[in-house]
Each structure stands twice: as C-alpha cells, then as structure tokens.
Amino acid sequence: MAVIHLTLADEAATLSFAGVLAACAQPGMLVLLEGPLAAGKTTFARGFLRALGHVGHVKSPTFTVVESYDLPRLSVHHFDLYRINDPDELHYLGFDDFLAGDALCLIEWPSRAAHALPLATWAIHWQIGAGETRKISLECPDENLHKTLYVALKKFFISAW
Numbered sequence: 803m804a805v806i807h808l809t810l811a812d813e814a815a816t817l818s819f820a821g822v823l824a825a826c827a828q829p830g831m832l833v834l835l836e837g838p839l840a841a842g843k844t845t846f847a848r849g850f851l852r853a854l855g856h857v858g859h860v861k862s863p864t865f866t867v868v869e870s871y872d873l874p875r876l877s878v879h880h881f882d883l884y885r886i887n888d889p890d891e892l893h894y895l896g897f898d899d900f901l902a903g904d905a906l907c908l909i910e911w912p913s914r915a916a917h918a919l920p921l922a923t924w925a926i927h928w929q930i931g932a933g934e935t936r937k938i939s940l941e942c943p944d945e946n947l948h949k950t951l952y953v954a955l956k957k958f959f960i961s962a963w
C-alpha cells in the first residue's frame with residue numbers, strides 16, 4: 803500500500819494539508835482520521851470543509867456524532883465516533899446508509915467502527931510531535947490518486963519532505 807509520510811509544523815500547515823486533499827475530493831470518498839485526543843483531526847476537518855466552500859464555524863461532532871454539510875461541489879458528513887461503545891449505536895444512527903450515500907465521509911475515531919467500514923480512500927494516522935508538530939502517515943490504496951497527491955503535497959510541503 804502506498805503511504806505518504808509528512809510532518810505538519812503547526813496548525814496552519816494542517817489546514818493547508820487539508821486544502822490539498824480537499825482539491826482531490828470526490829463524492830462517496832471515505833476519509834479516516836486516526837490519532838489521539840488533540841492530534842488535529844477536527845482541525846483537519848475544518849481546513850477540508852473550508853477548502854470545499856464552507857463558511858463559518860466547524861463544530862466538533864463529539865456530542866452529536868455527525869455534522870453534515872451541503873457544499874457547492876459535494877456533501878460531507880463529518881463523524882466523531884469517540885463516544886460509540888456498541889455497534890447497535892451505529893445501527894440506530896443509520897451509519898451504513900451514510901456510508902452508502904453520495905456524500906464524502908470524514909471519520910474521527912474510526913477504530914470505534916472498524917468492523918463496519920469499507921476500504922478507505924485515505925486513512926490518515928496522526929502522531930503528536932514536539933511543540934506544534936504533528937507527524938502523519940497517509941495511506942492511499944488507489945495508485946493514481948496516490949501519485950496525484952504525492953505531486954501536490956510535495957509542492958506544498960517541499961521543505962518538510
């Protein structure tokens with residue numbers, strides 16, 4: 803599997819990184835955001851949604867589980883599954899229907915639903931580094947998409963490569 807490793811120096815870098823991925827966003831994609839509390843998953847989601855045209859606040863779905871956005875190019879469901887303890891809760895939420903729809907799904911704490919998830923377009927693993935740095939690895943099983951992203955990210959993060 804093709805994996806890209808990157809160091810994001812600060813919050814601004816995370817927002818730019820999200821913007822590069824948003825430029826490749828398509829309906830139906832599945833993006834997994836895995837990492838510890840305060841890693842930057844919701845910050846990434848904010849950059850991603852803003853790059854797709856969302857104006858204003860991005861609420862963390864910690865309590866609501868999902869926040870949905872109808873944006874000019876596509877719709878996005880942003881999940882935070884941290885509080886999901888039981889597969890039945892996903893069932894009541896209609897999780898499978900969300901995944902089967904046309905919207906792009908961004909999922910924080912996907913490990914809570916590991917059994918219910920198809921292969922992701924991107925799985926992003928976050929690690930907290932020194933100060934504001936965040937180390938990420940980005941798995942992208944689609945080879946063509948991987949090549950496109952690699953070129954785009956290299957342009958943006960050339961100094962961090």
Ligand SMILES: Nc1ncnc2c1ncn2[C@@H]1O[C@H](COP(=O)(O)OP(=O)(O)OP(=O)(O)O)[C@@H](O)[C@H]1O
Nearest residue numbers: 811812813816838839840841842843844845934936
């Ligand atoms: N490089 C960075 N990228 C993203 N956030 C950063 C970075 N450096 C510092 N931060 C700070 O870390 C915090 C990240 O919070 P955020 O809500 O995005 O985390 P999260 O991974 O969604 O956590 P949770 O699992 O609780 O939902 C913010 O306060 C942000 O300002």
Ligand SMILES: [Mg+2]
Nearest residue numbers: 843844862910
């Ligand atoms: Mg979060």
